[in-house]
Amino acid sequence: MSEPSAKDALHVRDLSVSFVTRERSVRAVDGVSFDIEPGEVVGLVGESGCGKSVTSLSILGLHEKSAGRVTGSIKLGEQELLGLPHSQLRKIRGNRVSMIFQDPQTSLNPYLRVEEQLGEVLELHLGMQGARARQRMLEMLKQVGIPGEERLRAYPHQLSGGMRQRVCIAMALLCSPQVLIADEPTTMLDVTIQSQILDLLGGLRKDRGMSILFISHDLGVVAELCDRVIVMYAGRIVETGRSAELLEQPLHPYTEALLKSTPRVELKGGGELHPIGGLPPRLTGEKLTECAFAARCPRVRQGCRDGEPALQSAAPGRLRRCIVPVTDMLVPP
Amino acid sequence: MTDPKPLLSVEDLRVHFNVGGGTLKAVDGVEFQLFPGETLALVGESGCGKSTLAKALVGLNPITSGSAHLNGQRVTGISRQAMRRHRSELQLIFQDPYASLNPRFTIAETLGEPLLLHGKATRGNVDAKVCELLGQVGLDTQLRLRYPHEFSGGQRQRISIARALAVEPQLLICDEVTSALDVSIQAQILDLLRSVQRQRGLTYLFITHDLGVVRYIAHRVAVMYVGQIVELRDTESLFEAPAHPYSQALLRSIPRVAGSSKRSPLTGEVPSPARPPSGCRFHPRCPQAFERCPREMPRLYPLARPAAAGAPAPQEPIPQGQSRCFLNE
Numbered sequence: 162m163s164e165p166s167a168k169d170a171l172h173v174r175d176l177s178v179s180f181v182t183r184e185r186s187v188r189a190v191d192g193v194s195f196d197i198e199p200g201e202v203v204g205l206v207g208e209s210g211c212g213k214s215v216t217s218l219s220i221l222g223l224h225e226k227s228a229g230r231v232t233g234s235i236k237l238g239e240q241e242l243l244g245l246p247h248s249q250l251r252k253i254r255g256n257r258v259s260m261i262f263q264d265p266q267t268s269l270n271p272y273l274r275v276e277e278q279l280g281e282v283l284e285l286h287l288g289m290q291g292a293r294a295r296q297r298m299l300e301m302l303k304q305v306g307i308p309g310e311e312r313l314r315a316y317p318h319q320l321s322g323g324m325r326q327r328v329c330i331a332m333a334l335l336c337s338p339q340v341l342i343a344d345e346p347t348t349m350l351d352v353t354i355q356s357q358i359l360d361l362l363g364g365l366r367k368d369r370g371m372s373i374l375f376i377s378h379d380l381g382v383v384a385e386l387c388d389r390v391i392v393m394y395a396g397r398i399v400e401t402g403r404s405a406e407l408l409e410q411p412l413h414p415y416t417e418a419l420l421k422s423t424p425r426v427e428l429k430g431g432g433e434l435h436p437i438g439g440l441p442p443r444l445t446g447e448k449l450t451e452c453a454f455a456a457r458c459p460r461v462r463q464g465c466r467d468g469e470p471a472l473q474s475a476a477p478g479r480l481r482r483c484i485v486p487v488t489d490m491l492v493p494p
Numbered sequence: 495m496t497d498p499k500p501l502l503s504v505e506d507l508r509v510h511f512n513v514g515g516g517t518l519k520a521v522d523g524v525e526f527q528l529f530p531g532e533t534l535a536l537v538g539e540s541g542c543g544k545s546t547l548a549k550a551l552v553g554l555n556p557i558t559s560g561s562a563h564l565n566g567q568r569v570t571g572i573s574r575q576a577m578r579r580h581r582s583e584l585q586l587i588f589q590d591p592y593a594s595l596n597p598r599f600t601i602a603e604t605l606g607e608p609l610l611l612h613g614k615a616t617r618g619n620v621d622a623k624v625c626e627l628l629g630q631v632g633l634d635t636q637l638r639l640r641y642p643h644e645f646s647g648g649q650r651q652r653i654s655i656a657r658a659l660a661v662e663p664q665l666l667i668c669d670e671v672t673s674a675l676d677v678s679i680q681a682q683i684l685d686l687l688r689s690v691q692r693q694r695g696l697t698y699l700f701i702t703h704d705l706g707v708v709r710y711i712a713h714r715v716a717v718m719y720v721g722q723i724v725e726l727r728d729t730e731s732l733f734e735a736p737a738h739p740y741s742q743a744l745l746r747s748i749p750r751v752a753g754s755s756k757r758s759p760l761t762g763e764v765p766s767p768a769r770p771p772s773g774c775r776f777h778p779r780c781p782q783a784f785e786r787c788p789r790e791m792p793r794l795y796p797l798a799r800p801a802a803a804g805a806p807a808p809q810e811p812i813p814q815g816q817s818r819c820f821l822n823e
Contacts, residue, residue: 352705352747353759359749360757378677379749380751381749381751384752385757386749408751423677423681423751424681424704424707424709425706425709425752426709426745427750427751429709429730430710431706434710435681437678
């Protein structure tokens with residue numbers, strides 16, 4: 162991985178997050194490094210428990226402080242975010258870095274009208290009030306496809322799921338953030354509404370040069386929206402690359418297996434499905450003595466159990482954590 | 495499997511709810527037939543009535559009018575007592591295996607109860623039967639003395655399937671059974687359902703919002719919109735050449751892993767079934783609507799028969815496709 166450069170919007174270096182309870186400790190994220198350039202959309206994919214959401218939450222210090230232990234470095238431009246006091250982080254959240262979540266219902270305050278929710282952000286970060294704030298809110302709502310002043314007076318329960326997610330996006334964009342973190346923002350929406358939200362996010366990136374970290378388990382969504390993809394497994398990055406290339410020709414057996422277990426709407430009969438047998442390893446604090454995917458890998462060979470492979474360049478713009486020769490990956494296992 | 499007699503036939507079924515002075519027409523005149531050994535997928539967006547319909551079929555929702563017959567016997571509008579007899583012919587599996595398994599029952603108890611209740615086992619051989627069921631769904635028989643919380647989501651869904659199979663049903667209604675699972679686990683469950691179908695000649699009514707899953711598992715598809723079926727087709731015809739403008743829009747909205755993006759989103763939102771639009775319910779969002787659409791409700795019109803291509807359905811010939819659109823009249 163290259164040295165962080167000033168032009169990058171976000172640099173994450175060697176990020177590890179452990180949760181320690183009385184009985185055991187779990188290393189949910191283990192040595193994760195990546196950069197996001199301005200205007201770039203990066204997808205973070207993987208199955209439940211792979212560490213994608215914990216990674217995204219640590220950027221803004223949003224996971225449970227009491228239990229989590231975070232090490233490494235997270236830089237927004239030149240500024241280190243890790244270890245910043247709460248008061249400083251609050252100035253960044255919703256201002257320079259914003260986040261939207263899967264469930265817009267729980268991210269909106271049910272007791273506040275749309276104008277109160279949005280107004281709070283403007284007042285807190287920009288000191289904007291009254292007619293100017295109102296003007297800004299209306300502009301923002303129009304941009305996310307909610308025209309009309311009457312929506313400002315609405316309570317969240319009076320809006321549909323798609324509308325609520327639009328309000329969350331509007332709220333996240335009020336202060337023109339450099340980086341938007343979107344954690345499964347379309348998972349709970351119907352496909353026709355998901356389609357509208359994807360177009361909206363794609364348009365915002367184009368118009369504003371905003372960077373987006375897009376967390377998803379849906380490879381189709383990632384293929385459509387993201388420039389680059391980071392695939393996570395068992396708390397570590399196992400493969401990265403430009404999305405079209407990576408999804409067309411995965412170079413890590415886990416990415417390959419993930420694609421092969423996804424029913425494909427574009428293929429006759431949904432394509433052939435090859436389930437991944439077994440379960441991911443338990444993530445204790447101990448260092449791994451073999452490749453994290455070895456136990457489930459259809460391409461496992463001698464050497465896979467001798468130690469964890471490093472994340473290395475496999476082709477231009479491609480990194481992967483695997484010792485299977487690239488040429489072998491081009492033919493079915 | 496050339497039996498042309500339907501296993502399940504649903505006639506003009508309506509489920510209406512009274513809400514705040516109005517009527518919510520969750521299911522509004524649904525009609526279809528399900529043939530032995532086939533998988534019919536019921537697809538559509540939230541609020542289209544697909545789950546309400548499934549629950550109505552097993553007596554968990556009251557029926558306003560219409561009926562459903564299983565093997566020629568009426569299963570709707572009958573007493574709980576009478577419904578009980580049909581339980582062994584028709585089973586339902588839900589999305590959330592956490593909520594549908596009793597946390598205080600071991601797996602052996604969970605599976606043993608329906609076996610004994612429906613006379614499929616005796617005290618003497620129930621344990622052997624339980625082991626047989628676990629084997630069929632790919633679970634280690636050693637695990638039968640454990641409790642649900644000791645299993646993963648995928649394993650729990652296997653247990654739910656085993657419990658449904660215990661009574662040897664003919665029809666299995668699967669309501670979003672893989673929606674809460676990761677794709678690698680989803681693939682395992684889909685394969686399991688397919689192989690069980692082959693072994694037992696089971697019939698599935700498969701409810702899902704995931705069209706990739708539909709293309710993989712279903713022989714035929716019913717597309718629902720605001721309480722009605724708008725298109726009923728064999729799967730490959732639907733995916734290759736959808737007839738109804740809503741099916742076309744739905745298929746165009748799905749992001750695809752491979753191939754060029756031809757997404758062209760629909761505008762607007764699904765209308766509430768409490769206030770359905772006049773005439774064709776899709777007309778306010780339909781790019782092809784014309785003056786007749788808001789005035790008149792289209793019926794389901796028959797479509798030309800599909801070419802012989804595609805996966806062979808268990809029954810021949812494939813029932814004719816239908817579309818609720820004036821353009822297909």
